[in-house]
Each structure stands twice: as structure tokens, then as C-alpha cells.
Amino acid sequence: MCSTNDKLVLNSIFNPLMPTTDDNDTASDDITRQLTAEEQLAKELETEAVNAANGSQYDRSLELLTRAIYTAPNRASCYNNRAQVYRVIGNTELALQDLNEAIRLSSGTGLVARQAYCQRGLIHLLHKREAEGIEDMKLSANLGNDFAKALVVQLNPYAALCNKMLRDMINKCIIGGETGDQ
Template sequence: MTDPSKNISPNDLSVLNRIFNPSMPHGDVVEEDTSCSSNEELSNEVREAKKLELEGVKAAEAGDIIQSVKMFNEAVKKAPAFPSCYNNRAQALRLRGDNKGALVDLDQAIALSGGVGTAACQAYVQRALIRRLEGKEESALEDFKRAAQLGSQFAKEQVIALNPYAALCNQMLAEVMYKMRTGQE
């Protein structure tokens, strides 16, 4: 039996990324890390969970978030130690407006991944976005820093944007440019 995620085209991955990560720019973290089984055959549980995840993604793509969450719940039951299941369910929960539930799943994805790999990178970015929405700027910045260290270009951009010195410099530069354009000294 083949891994169904191997049959997803780059375009499909891009579409799925836009659904589950609408705040991220095109092309940032998309694929799930399978390095824990890079040269090993995936367990039956993980293969079944991946199939359920794909069904959950299709449901979300069709706008059926309730069915999507159900599919991800089943995936978690099949492979409770596979971080991807929690990451995907967190995205569906976030789309449903359940940020608290999403944060629980993102914490679990980070714990199960050991804080490394694509699963952790995605979880850190998504957790940072939620924390930022909640006004927890320092926590968000820490998560963006972790995701940036794991390779997320979007997180790197956010780290720069959230730097208070950079913000002050940008504000001062904007004022200087405005004065130059308007002829003020």
C-alpha cells in the first residue's frame, strides 16, 4: 500500500497550505515532516491517520469544517503519537473559531515532535499567530523565533516586523520620508 500523501501534487499542497495556513505567504511551510520514519515504512496506524487527514483536508477545502474536525479526531485516535494529526486538527479548530482547542493541539504537536521538524515549525507559526491575535506579543515573538530557526521564511519576516527597534526605525524613516516629500525640514 502506498502513502496517499505521496500522490499530492505541488499545486494541491499549495492549495491545502492556503486553506490551513491562510495567514502565511504562498510557498512557506507546506509538507509535513516524516523524518521520524524517513527510511522506515510508516506504521499501519500512521498510514491510516494520513488517509483520514487527507479526508479532513478535503472536507475543509469543501467548507465542511465540522466534518474536517471529525476526520482529524479519527486521525488522532488512530495515531496519537503522530504530530501531524494534532497540527491539522488545530488548523481546523482555528478555522472553527476554537483558538483554545487549537492551542492545546499545537502544544501537543510541538511536544510530540520534540520541537524539531516541519510539524514543530508549523505548530510554532500557528501558535504565534493565535497568540498575536490574543495580544500576547512576547509569546508570539518567541514562537516566531523558534519557527524561524526551523526554517520558516514567514516567521523570519515576523521576527523582524515585531522587533521594537525595527518598528521605531521604520516609523522614524517614514516621518523623514514624509517630510522630504512635503518639503518640511
């Protein structure tokens, strides 16, 4: 019987591009403390904005998120969500400004920072700023973002090559053991 750690090690060998943890943390940063009335209103505006964006109503979404920021200017998730809408409509400059603010307000920790680092990393990679993109993805991965973890491995050719060589070696041992070859 394999332990959880054994399964994670085997998964990293046979699936080098997949995340190596079983982290499924989807909890919001909001559950750790009581929200003020302004933050609660901003959260409701955010929810409405996300629904608008999901319906391709980007102008409405931006309007709602800007209102949320005005209502609770220290709420990092408002900036992160607005950055995502900016990114979707192709305004990466404004998206970067909001992502920088989201990271600053979150002190680079928690769910919002994890998402903001990932978004900012994708923008850097899109604009061929690979070193900055990989650094942001590493920061996001360290905060538990499975997508960022997989992307960091995928962008590291040495890790992928080592995993492939190890996988090939294990496959040869398994095939050799099953056929009786010594």
C-alpha cells in the same frame, strides 16, 4: 557577479520585511522513515480532512482528524492539522491544546513543530500576548518558516529602522555616484 550570500544580504537591506534565506523546504517529516499501518491510515484520514476543510466542511474535517488521532495518537501532524481547523472556526482554546500536543510529540523539531509554533504564535498575537507570540515565531523561524522570519522582523521596530537607514544610505551613495556628486 554576486554570490548567493551577497544576494541574500542585499535582499535583507532592500526588503527588510521579507525572509532572508532561500529556504524552500516543503518536505514532509514522513519521508524520513517508514510509516506504520496505523500512521499510514491516519495520514490518509488527514488528507481527506484537509480536503474537507478546504471545502469549508469543518465538522467533517474535525471528525476525520479526531479519527486520525485515535488511529495514531503519537502522530503530531494530526494535532497540528486539527488545531488549524479549530483556529479557523474560532476555537483558539482547543487549537492551543492541540498545538501544545503537536509540539510535544514532535519534540519541537521538524516541519510539524515549525508549523505548530507559527500557529501558536499567531494565536498568542491575536490575544495580545506579544512576548509569547514573538517567542513562538522565533522558534518557527529558527526551524525555517519564512513567514515567521518575516513577521519577527516586522514586529521588531529596531531592525526595521536599521534596515531603512542602511537602505537610505545606500540609495544616497548610488544616486550620488550616478550624478557625479561627491
